[in-house]
Amino acid sequence: MLRSVSGYHLDDNIAARLSVLSPKEFLILDAIVGRIVAGDGDGPKNSVETALFVDRYLGNLDPALQKDLRALLHLVEHASGPWRFSFSRFTHMSDAHKDAVLYDWQVSRLVFRRRCFQALRSLAFLAYYREPTTWIELGYTGPVLPRPPLGNR
Amino acid sequence: MTEIVSARDLKSDLTLEADLCVVGTGAGGAMVARQAAVAGLRVVALEEGPTLRTEMFTQREDEMIPLLFQEAGARATIDGAVTILQGRGLGGSTVHNTNLCKRAPDDVLARWPDGWRTRDLLPHYEAVERELNVKPIETRRINRNNALLKSAVEKLGWRGAVLSHNREGCVGSGFCELGCPVDGKQNALKVLLPAAQRAGARIVSDCRAEAILLEGGRAVGVRARATHATVTVQAPVCLAGSAIGSALLALRSHFPDEKNQIGRGLHLHPGVAVAGLFDDPVEGWIGIPQSYECTEHLSFDEESDARVWIVPGFAHPAGAASLLPGFGAAHKQRMRDYSKMAIFVAMLHDQSEGTVEASSDGRPLIRYELNSSDQRALLHGMQACTRLMFAAGARRVLLPFATPLELDAPSENLQHHYRPLDPLLTAVHPMGTMALGRVCDGEARVRGITHLWVADGSLFPSSIGGPPQLTIYAAARKVAAQIVDTLGHR
Ligand SMILES: Cc1cc2nc3c(=O)[nH]c(=O)nc-3n(C[C@H](O)[C@H](O)[C@H](O)COP(=O)(O)OP(=O)(O)OC[C@H]3O[C@@H](n4cnc5c(N)ncnc54)[C@H](O)[C@@H]3O)c2cc1C
Numbered sequence: 298m299l300r301s302v303s304g305y306h307l308d309d310n311i312a313a314r315l316s317v318l319s320p321k322e323f324l325i326l327d328a329i330v331g332r333i334v335a336g337d338g339d340g341p342k343n344s345v346e347t348a349l350f351v352d353r354y355l356g357n358l359d360p361a362l363q364k365d366l367r368a369l370l371h372l373v374e375h376a377s378g379p380w381r382f383s384f385s386r387f388t389h390m391s392d393a394h395k396d397a398v399l400y401d402w403q404v405s406r407l408v409f410r411r412r413c414f415q416a417l418r419s420l421a422f423l424a425y426y427r428e429p430t431t432w433i434e435l436g437y438t439g440p441v442l443p444r445p446p447l448g449n450r
Numbered sequence: 451m452t453e454i455v456s457a458r459d460l461k462s463d464l465t466l467e468a469d470l471c472v473v474g475t476g477a478g479g480a481m482v483a484r485q486a487a488v489a490g491l492r493v494v495a496l497e498e499g500p501t502l503r504t505e506m507f508t509q510r511e512d513e514m515i516p517l518l519f520q521e522a523g524a525r526a527t528i529d530g531a532v533t534i535l536q537g538r539g540l541g542g543s544t545v546h547n548t549n550l551c552k553r554a555p556d557d558v559l560a561r562w563p564d565g566w567r568t569r570d571l572l573p574h575y576e577a578v579e580r581e582l583n584v585k586p587i588e589t590r591r592i593n594r595n596n597a598l599l600k601s602a603v604e605k606l607g608w609r610g611a612v613l614s615h616n617r618e619g620c621v622g623s624g625f626c627e628l629g630c631p632v633d634g635k636q637n638a639l640k641v642l643l644p645a646a647q648r649a650g651a652r653i654v655s656d657c658r659a660e661a662i663l664l665e666g667g668r669a670v671g672v673r674a675r676a677t678h679a680t681v682t683v684q685a686p687v688c689l690a691g692s693a694i695g696s697a698l699l700a701l702r703s704h705f706p707d708e709k710n711q712i713g714r715g716l717h718l719h720p721g722v723a724v725a726g727l728f729d730d731p732v733e734g735w736i737g738i739p740q741s742y743e744c745t746e747h748l749s750f751d752e753e754s755d756a757r758v759w760i761v762p763g764f765a766h767p768a769g770a771a772s773l774l775p776g777f778g779a780a781h782k783q784r785m786r787d788y789s790k791m792a793i794f795v796a797m798l799h800d801q802s803e804g805t806v807e808a809s810s811d812g813r814p815l816i817r818y819e820l821n822s823s824d825q826r827a828l829l830h831g832m833q834a835c836t837r838l839m840f841a842a843g844a845r846r847v848l849l850p851f852a853t854p855l856e857l858d859a860p861s862e863n864l865q866h867h868y869r870p871l872d873p874l875l876t877a878v879h880p881m882g883t884m885a886l887g888r889v890c891d892g893e894a895r896v897r898g899i900t901h902l903w904v905a906d907g908s909l910f911p912s913s914i915g916g917p918p919q920l921t922i923y924a925a926a927r928k929v930a931a932q933i934v935d936t937l938g939h940r
């Protein structure tokens with residue numbers, strides 16, 4: 298089943314797993330995260346899981362930080378088009394166009410855009426590189442010491 | 451013996467009476483709490499973050515960053531140009547720092563107000579070094595990332611040295627910046643807070659001081675917020691919430707401050723990370739993360755452009771990904787070289803002064819811009835790191851400008867790439883904001899208010915150009931002696 302909110306379609310199974318974001322916000326996040334951690338070909342295979350982690354992660358943060366990030370997602374979605382003299386929403390853009398928009402945010406002279414981009418970038422990398430499956434490619438051997446048992450934490 | 455308690459589950463408001471309320475339990479706060487309690491004062495120490503225990507340190511970035519860092523690691527200057535990492539929890543930033551211990555240079559302290567020069571801090575430095583077991587790092591424990599810096603320094607004939615640290619029982623897991631999983635750090639959490647507790651101090655975590663209560667120019671207590679209740683402590687107060695936390699609390703408490711000095715004079719030691727790619731594995735995540743320094747370009751002459759402290763600075767995968775510039779396929783390609791990458795950080799002995807203001811939602815607004823002299827010094831530092839990388843045998847060097855710059859030979863022309871908000875900087879040493887001689891008098895009392903002291907990094911009247919924890923511990927020890935003198939032994 299797909300959940301449709303004014304043109305935003307999200308699989309019900311995924312929507313049911315959201316903790317903080319609305320389906321629309323999640324789709325925007327997924328579009329951004331997908332490009333930030335994209336490999337040589339298309340997006341990464343697990344960009345949905347990566348974005349789901351960001352949603353869960355936000356659940357543990359201060360409500361003020363959550364609010365900032367949600368507002369930011371709407372801004373990327375609706376204020377990225379005019380910046381590049383096109384009026385399409387971020388989620389509807391081609392990958393190349395999305396990358397160009399993100400690059401604009403990264404090098405923007407507008408303080409706010411640069412800061413927002415950095416926040417999204419750090420969250421996306423945290424979500425992506427937390428996965429031991431990504432470590433193999435890096436040659437990272439992981440923690441030397443075993444993880445403390447859950448009951449002790 | 452009293453308990454360390456969390457206020458998280460407190461259901462009704464609580465009022466505590468004490469001889470001293472310490473706000474914050476990091477380097478400064480834990481030292482004051484311990485010293486005052488041992489002298490017999492009834493101490494309450496409030497900490498906004500959680501109680502932390504060794505078993506909680508899971509060596510996972512996604513679990514530790516939100517647990518240990520202010521604003522889940524997202525604290526930054528309002529222009530986003532400098533990420534500021536600070537601790538939040540019992541032990542403050544000492545829980546996840548890299549344990550380097552170095553006294554502030556005589557040249558710096560010589561410019562500090564009377565009473566805070568080298569000779570005045572010396573007995574306190576010596577006591578802290580003894581208690582925290584500070585000693586040089588054994589050369590056999592220098593990992594490859596650090597050994598590369600050492601070899602480059604020696605090859606270029608530059609100044610460098612093995613650093614000292616406060617570790618005991620360290621197994622070289624490399625996870626210092628995420629909390630030590632084997633309790634190998636002789637820090638505020640392990641050494642000072644338990645001693646404070648043994649001496650009778652009541653330590654309350656998950657309890658954020660929201661206002662210092664003033665009556666007729668005198669501090670009479672603290673009002674703090676737990677999840678479901680208000681905690682009021684009736685006592686003279688010592689602020690130790692860090693250079694950002696203390697200024698924020700002072701501003702929110704509307705201290706008399708005719709000249710608007712509170713929150714000014716913020717120094718950050720902003721650092722830029724330069725990566726070098728090598729043919730052989732570096733595996734910088736293994737072993738003690740930082741053990742060697744290059745001081746060739748660290749001058750304390752105010753006119754000099756050579757004002758950077760260079761140290762290796764490795765991070766785990768997510769942290770390293772954030773340090774490296776860019777995103778998408780090109781970034782991923784760079785990350786594939788992670789195991790063969792060395793990272794040197796040039797930390798600026800900054801003259802620029804930022805400010806801390808209070809936002810309406812309770813978070814700090816941090817403004818900080820590098821002045822032109824600091825911009826030159828930062829570029830000088832990047833150039834020095836580049837030379838060091840090539841001297842160490844790097845194939846390529848990557849500079850973290852927004853549009854990444856990759857070099858296959860040293861370049862003297864980095865200024866073409868520099869723009870004021872570029873490259874991205876990270877700061878781990880906030881200082882100033884309630885400085886001696888500016889906001890505080892020579893006894894570390896906030897001017898115009900009695901029974902109110904400051905004992906953390908915010909006291910520093912200038913940058914010190916190196917790791918600050920030893921000086922914060924020592925200064926706090928000195929402040930504690932003054933507090934005990936004023937309030938009397940019991
Ligand atoms: C990654 C990293 C590595 C570092 N490495 C080194 C190193 O190797 N050597 C070195 O010398 N220094 C290092 N530092 C810096 C050093 O740890 C700090 O300079 C030092 O701990 C600062 O001491 P402080 O008392 O000013 O503040 P902190 O140690 O930050 O403690 C302040 C405490 O106050 C609490 N607080 C704030 N506001 C409130 C409030 N309103 N109510 C209640 N509690 C409050 C905070 O939660 C925090 O726990 C490092 C820092 C970081 C982040």
Ligand code: SF4
Nearest residue numbers: 620621623624626630
């Ligand atoms: S390197 Fe040593 S001090 Fe640092 S976390 Fe590992 S065991 Fe602890």
